[in-house]
Amino acid sequence: MATAVAAWLPFARAAAIGWVPVATNNLPPMPFSRRKTNDKLITLNISGRRFQTWKNTLEKFPDTMLGSQEKEFFYDDEMKEYFFDRDPEIFRHILSFYRTGKMHFPRTECISSIDDELAFFGIMPEMIADCCYEDYRDRKRENDERLV
Ligand SMILES: [Zn+2]
Numbered sequence: 225m226a227t228a229v230a231a232w233l234p235f236a237r238a239a240a241i242g243w244v245p246v247a248t249n250n251l252p253p254m255p256f257s258r259r260k261t262n263d264k265l266i267t268l269n270i271s272g273r274r275f276q277t278w279k280n281t282l283e284k285f286p287d288t289m290l291g292s293q294e295k296e297f298f299y300d301d302e303m304k305e306y307f308f309d310r311d312p313e314i315f316r317h318i319l320s321f322y323r324t325g326k327m328h329f330p331r332t333e334c335i336s337s338i339d340d341e342l343a344f345f346g347i348m349p350e351m352i353a354d355c356c357y358e359d360y361r362d363r364k365r366e367n368d369e370r371l372v
Pocket of ligand 1: 327328353354355356
């Protein structure tokens with residue numbers, strides 16, 4: 225991918241300054257259209273609800289279950305998808321963590337169920353975004369006190 229961009233950039237720059245090559249050679253293909261061949265669309269079936277994302281998106285966080293080889297254990301060869309018998313409501317937030325690097329959590333969910341999902345997918349609670357972290361911590365403390 226990086227090589228393709230490097231090969232293509234001089235042509236893009238030349239075009240930008242109005243220099244048009246007397247082309248006997250064709251321009252190299254735009255690197256951005258190569259995404260489809262380099263990356264792979266992955267289907268994640270969470271209790272019947274299907275989510276799709278790029279393989280590269282998940283691999284941004286290799287220390288987590290979805291970002292590592294660990295997820296292969298959940299691959300369904302017949303359906304060509306990963307199947308997880310987990311909560312799809314909370315999973316939406318987990319997937320957006322891979323997209324944006326920020327984990328938000330829904331206030332409507334019980335804090336223990338969020339913890340369970342984070343533990344299952346191997347995401348550290350420290351990855352919760354600043355906007356949600358304080359609330360998470362407070363509710364967790366409250367919950368711990370209640371359970372004692
Ligand atoms: Zn937030």
